[in-house]
Amino acid sequence: MDGSSPPRAALTIPDLVADGLVRADDAPVLEQVAQDFRLRLTPQMRAASARSDGVARQFVPTAAELIQRPEDLPDPIGDDAHAPVPGLTHRYPDRVILHVTKTCEVYCRFCFRRETVGDTGHLPQDQLDAALDYIARTPAIHEVILTGGDPLVLSARRIADLVARLADIAHVGVLRLHTRVPVVAPDRITDALIAALRQHPSVWIVLHTNHADELTAEARAALTRLADAGIPLLSQSVLLRGVNDSADTLEALFRALIRLRVKPYYLHHCDLARGAGHFRTTIDQGQAIMASLRGRLSGTALPTYVLDIPGGYGKVPIGPGYLVPDAQGWTVTDPNGQQHRYSDPES
Numbered sequence: 001m002d003g004s005s006p007p008r009a010a011l012t013i014p015d016l017v018a019d020g021l022v023r024a025d026d027a028p029v030l031e032q033v034a035q036d037f038r039l040r041l042t043p044q045m046r047a048a049s050a051r052s053d054g055v056a057r058q059f060v061p062t063a064a065e066l067i068q069r070p071e072d073l074p075d076p077i078g079d080d081a082h083a084p085v086p087g088l089t090h091r092y093p094d095r096v097i098l099h100v101t102k103t104c105e106v107y108c109r110f111c112f113r114r115e116t117v118g119d120t121g122h123l124p125q126d127q128l129d130a131a132l133d134y135i136a137r138t139p140a141i142h143e144v145i146l147t148g149g150d151p152l153v154l155s156a157r158r159i160a161d162l163v164a165r166l167a168d169i170a171h172v173g174v175l176r177l178h179t180r181v182p183v184v185a186p187d188r189i190t191d192a193l194i195a196a197l198r199q200h201p202s203v204w205i206v207l208h209t210n211h212a213d214e215l216t217a218e219a220r221a222a223l224t225r226l227a228d229a230g231i232p233l234l235s236q237s238v239l240l241r242g243v244n245d246s247a248d249t250l251e252a253l254f255r256a257l258i259r260l261r262v263k264p265y266y267l268h269h270c271d272l273a274r275g276a277g278h279f280r281t282t283i284d285q286g287q288a289i290m291a292s293l294r295g296r297l298s299g300t301a302l303p304t305y306v307l308d309i310p311g312g313y314g315k316v317p318i319g320p321g322y323l324v325p326d327a328q329g330w331t332v333t334d335p336n337g338q339q340h341r342y343s344d345p346e347s
């Protein structure tokens with residue numbers, strides 16, 4: 001495969017029944033879910049789902065998705081609140097998100113963009129031109145983040161064209177891609193794709209992955225090809241109830257990633273996407289997990305736990321606090337939970 005093939009055909013509910021991933025009795029209600037929220041798995045994730053509940057729960061629809069809660073939002077992270085031109089989100093002065101496509105290789109059941117992914121394919125050429133034009137005439141933009149959907153569903157040739165155009169804009173010092181493809185569709189990570197990416201002198205990949213069982217032998221090989229090509233790799237994960245909401249599960253994931261030369265970057269608190277309430281933990285639970293990982297895991301393997309404030313107000317760290325001010329200075333908690341006093345030296 002040359003990496004230019006379109007995303008594979010969607011699976012059907014009967015396929016999932018045949019795999020034993022859903023019960024035949026549940027098929028009618030799941031057909032209803034699949035009308036509302038697209039269904040797609042790659043062969044790799046279909047096989048991994050059969051082996052692991054932690055993978056299956058991310059991709060196999062459930063009736064719980066029909067439950068709407070008052071807190072659910074159609075645009076949970078406020079992408080639309082900062083769109084100067086279609087397809088572009090400019091929330092922070094120095095960086096923009098370019099939504100090059102709405103298609104993904106898999107559709108995650110908790111997706112924060114689930115209202116928009118899957119419907120209209122790639123960003124039309126005239127809108128892409130307008131977005132690149134906005135970037136070219138906005139010198140404050142130091143970094144362009146390609147996302148979607150998943151930018152790596154584009155053919156290697158289209159990616160080559162886009163990367164070349166971005167490399168021509170002198171003030172864009174860094175190009176970043178947010179993708180799930182190296183894990184869910186590792187066969188797309190071809191030499192042609194890597195050559196396309198490397199046209200930009202500083203291209204970074206942020207891999208979305210949530211469970212060590214996603215990291216199949218093929219996925220590991222794809223990540224190794226990217227790292228060997230000199231492309232820095234980071235990861236982002238979503239804290240998901242029933243998938244990875246335990247210190248042991250996240251420890252296994254972060255250890256596996258760091259061995260693959262992927263630096264865990266963010267652990268996202270689950271967003272308020274519609275029909276995804278069953279995946280949410282509380283912030284208290286997330287903080288307790290992070291606190292138990294601190295000291296147990298190398299600092300290189302620890303991501304920052306973040307919340308994307310609903311409404312488009314930005315991402316902020318929400319990890320456990322170790323420092324409390326007092327009259328004399330500070331009380332600091334160590335990784336074992338013991339408290340210590342600290343005072344700033346007199347100036």
Ligand SMILES: *Cc1c(COP(=O)(O)O)cnc(C)c1O
Nearest residue numbers: 077089090091092095096097315
């Ligand atoms: C998450 C996000 C970014 C990137 O944020 P970093 O903290 O730099 O990873 C940029 N723009 C928008 C709109 C975002 O949601």
Ligand code: SF4
Nearest residue numbers: 104107108111149180
């Ligand atoms: S790959 Fe990303 S954008 Fe696509 S469905 Fe999953 S979370 Fe959403």
